[in-house]
Amino acid sequence: MINPWSSSQYFDYEKLIREFGIDKPNDYFDYFMFRRKLIFGQRGLDYLEYAIKNGMEFNAMTGLMPSGHMHLGNKLTIDQIIYFQSLGAEVYIAVADLESYATRGISFERAREIAINEYIANYISMGLKPCKIYFQSENFDTQSLAFILSNGTNMNELKAIYGLTDSSSMLHVNSPIIQAADVLHTQMRHLGGPKPTIVPVGVDQDPHIRLMRDLAKRLRIYSIKPDHGKISIFIKGTDNPERYINEAMEELSSKGYECSPNYEYRAIYIKNSKEEERIKIDMILARLEGKFNEYTFIEPSATFQKLETGLRGGKMSSSVPDSLISLNDSPADATRKIKHAVTGGRQTVEEQKKLGGNPDICPVFELYKYHSSDDKYVSRVYEECIGGVRMCGACKSEAAQNISKFLKNLAEKKDESLRKMDDYLIKRSS
Template sequence: MINPWSSSQYFDYEKLIKEFGIQRPDNYFDYFMFRRHLIFGQRGLDYLEYSIKNRIKFNAMTGLMPSGQMHLGNKLSIDQIIYFQSLGADVYIAVADLESYATRGVGFKKAREIAINEYIANYISMGLKPCKIYFQSENYDTQSLSFVLSNETNMNELKAIYGLTDSSSILHVNSPIIQAADVLHTQLKHLGGPRATIVPVGVDQDPHIRLMRDIAKRLRVYNVKVENSKISVYIKGNEDPKDKIDRAMEILAENGYESNANYEYRALYIKNSSVEDRIKIDMILVLEESAINDFAFIEPSATFQKLETGLKGGKMSSSIPDSLISLNDSGEEATRKIKHAVTGGKQTIEEQKKYGGNPDICPVFELYKYHSTDDKYVTRVYDECKGGVRMCGACKSEAAENISGMLKILAEKKDESLKKLDNYLIKRSS
């Protein structure tokens, strides 16, 4: 079982792919995190690819917990958000001030200060273009939708997914529903309606992704399925399905599809379809459905990134300050932390030269692998370490210079970024 609230988990990524049905992200996007397999898995990425190829609007969504510092580990989701924004995504970012208040006692005023100064200013300095950033406590859409979504699950399901017990707090019951509302509300009619929505996460958040995808599926009226290499559409509900079937046949005919109806089975069967038509047909029908269903959502897509190792080994965590580099650290502080990091090197220089190091288990090498976009450079660092050419001290110094340079640029841009907040923060909804 994956626990999204644990701070000390280690993952066998291949095992997770097999056990939880996570799909591989092969050949989707030419981006360094995909090329280096830092993004090791995905759910529903084919909807995103279809939208981009067909110039259909899509969303990118992430959130932040305003209770600590932004660090290199949680920078990775924003790197992806900025990339997807460059492909045309409308970006939404939730500030989880309700959750930070409930779990960590951070007041709303303090949460706002942390969110703006520790996170949002850095997002803008990193290159995030104007988007929609909101606070949970001020967003009526999220709050009201969470009530609707809560009717689509029950305690037995939450116990199975999260390992909750009868003594679990109500907060742990509510939290996944609120997170689902954060993601799904971006598809409400007044925000543009149903769209593919990409959510970059660490694999520890997969339980949340699975739940919100299941809830979105339950709320649909048209259920598009692959049967015998053809596409079938079933109408959910207890009402007479004839009008919905006839309308679906009509709109599909307008798009070149021939269908047979079976009213008794609440179904239509698309004769000239194939497996490859599933996404196109579902996208056609979800837009039609949104006219009669306020909660017609496309199941959100997700990318799963490998968790960056802390400088002391294990998970990068705010509870272990020297395990991470904050984006607000000075260059001197970052250098100190890197110089004291554990490595994959040998015990002596002689052994390092003779046998080479092991960059595959080295947190210092990950600073190159996760935070440099130059593939040739990263490959050279890797090969020099494996070949015994690169020594750990020099490698740390080079990594420190790279990271310090990045932090310096962010610091220099911060004041100017803060002046642009009005282009990002959305007003309280009611």
């Protein structure tokens, strides 16, 4: 069972792919996190690829919990968001102030201060362009949509997905629904209607992704099914299927498809379709359906990134401050933490020279691998380590210099980023 509240770490990513039906990414996205397999899995990324290839609009969505400080491990999600924004995504970011109030007792006012100063200012300094950042407590769309979505699931399903029990807190019941509403509301009619939406997450968030994808599917009237190499469409949840069959036939015919209806089975068979056209046909029908079904959503896509190891080995945890580098750390603090980090090095310099180190288990190597976009540089560090040319002391100093430069740059840009805040925060919805 993987769930967002477990404290366990999961390093057997191949097993996760096998057991949870997560797909591997293909090589369409030329970004260092894909190239280095830091993004090890995905769901529905073909929708995003289709949108980009066909010049269509798409969204990128993430959230932040306003508590504590942002650290290097959180940075990876924002790196991806900035990458997808560079490809044309409309970016939405939810500040989970309802959750921080419920779980940590943080007032909305304090959550706002933390979100702006500790997170959003850093996002802007890292290169995030103007986008739509909102506070859950102020967003009527997400609250009303959460109410609608809660009608599409039940306790048995939540127990099966999350391992909830009868004594689980209602927060754990509500939280996945609110997160689904955060993601899906970006496709509401007044925000441009149904669009592919990418959500970069750690694998512990997969249960949320599965649930929101299922909920999106359940609210659709048109259900697209591959059928013996072709595509068939089924009409769900309406007492007037003829109307929706006729609307879809008219739309698909205008796009060159030959359709044959079966009113008894509430179905349309597309004679000249191919299975590979599933996304194209789904997008055509989602746009049509969006005109008469206010809650038409394309199943959100997700990328799953590997979890960065803590500097002390194991998980990065704010309860062990030396396990992570906060983006508020001074270069001196960051350097001290890196100098004390565990490594994949040998016991002695002689052994290291003779046998080489093991970068594959080294958190210091991860600082290079996760936070430098220069492939050649990272490969060189790797080769030098396994070849016994690189010693851990010097390697740590070099990593510390790189991270210190990054932190210094963020600190220098902070005031300017804070001044730009109005270009990012959206006003309370009425």
